[in-house]
Structure formats: C-alpha cells, structure tokens
Amino acid sequence: MQTIYQTRITHIGDFAREALFDQMLITFREGAPADIQDYCFIHQHGQTEGELHRGACMELADVLYPVTAVGEVAMQNLRELGHITLRFDGSAEAEYPGCVHVKGVTPEDIPLGSILKFID
Template identity: 35%
Template sequence: MKLIYQTRVTNIGNSATAFLGEKMIILFKDNAPEELADYCILHSGNQVLQAVRAGDILRIGNQEYAILYVGDEVEANLSNLGHITLRFNGAKEGLGGSIYLEDKVMPEIEIGDEIAIFRS
C-alpha cells in the first residue's frame, strides 16, 4: 500500500466529542486557533504526499475506513492548515472540506494514535 498522508494525534480538545452524534471528527494541526482547538482532534503534521481520492483507505489507530468521497477543498486545507472534517456517514458527495467515509463504528481516538491515508 502506498502512503498518501500520515500524522499523529497530539491533543484532543475538551469539546471534540461534541460532534460524535453527527458522526463527525474535526482535525486541525496542533497550531489551531485557540477558539477552534477545543472542538478538534489536534495532530502534529500535515504533509500530503499525493491528492486524497475516493477509494483510498483512512486508518486511525488500528481501524480502517474506505474513503467514499473527497471534497474539493480537502487537499488545500489539509496541506495548509491540517484542517479537515471526517464524516463517517457513508455519503458519496458533500462539502468541500470533508472526507466522507463508510458508515461504521467510529474510532475511539487517543493521544499518540496515528492517522494515515493509504492507496492500494
């Protein structure tokens, strides 16, 4: 499998779980603005090796999710800010700054977990 993107969770905002009911996780590089950091999963890097696309696999810790749709702002937002929204709802279209994933049990993210995207 070819690595497309890789980072590591450095902090979990106190209100990051507020969006779990909507099957959403918000990622932001660990230099996120203070007013946003509390709602985000913060991570250490944002080097995107290739454009993320539908059919790639997202891995968080030891759980994998098929990527169904990639919004048109994901590459720029991820590269520049490390900021995207992961949506675990099975949708095959949606908002520009989001990656849409298969609808299955969401991961329980912990500090130190790796977040990676691979291509077969």
C-alpha cells in the same frame, strides 16, 4: 500501498469528542487558534504525498475506513492547515467542500496518540 498522509493526534479539544456523536471528526494541526482547538483533534502536521481520492483508505487507531467522497478543497485544507472534517456516513458526494466521507462505524473514542493515515 502508498501513504498519502500520516499524522499523530497530540491533543484533544474539550468538545472534540462530541462531534463523534454526529458521525464527525474534525482535525487541525498544532498551533490552531485556541477557540478552534476546543472542537478539534489536534495533530502533528505531516507531509502529503499524492492526492486523496475516493477509493483510498483512511486508517485511524488501527481501523481501516474506505474513502467514499472527497470535497474539492479538502486536500488543500489538509496540506495547508492540517484541517479536515471527516464524516463516517459513507456518502458518495461530499456534503461540504472541506469534507472527506468514509464508510464504517464511527469510533466511540479516539485515544490521544492515535495515528491517522490516508493510504492508496
């Protein structure tokens, strides 16, 4: 298996966990503007190897989720900003250009220090 992207959650914004109730998780790299940080899971910005695509897998806190759709600018946003909006709804088409959809149960919580990884 090839790792496309790997990072560690280093800070959790005050309102970031609320998005989990909407089957959503928003990430941004360290150094994000303060008003954005409140709504994001902040992480160390990692290197990308290859392209994220339908059929890849996301691993989050030791749970695997198949990737079902990738928006047209999601990989660029991840590369440049460490920003991605994950939807745990298994949709076959991206709702927005920056969304990545995965299939599986939305985590109730994501502990600080969790590893987020995309693998092929």
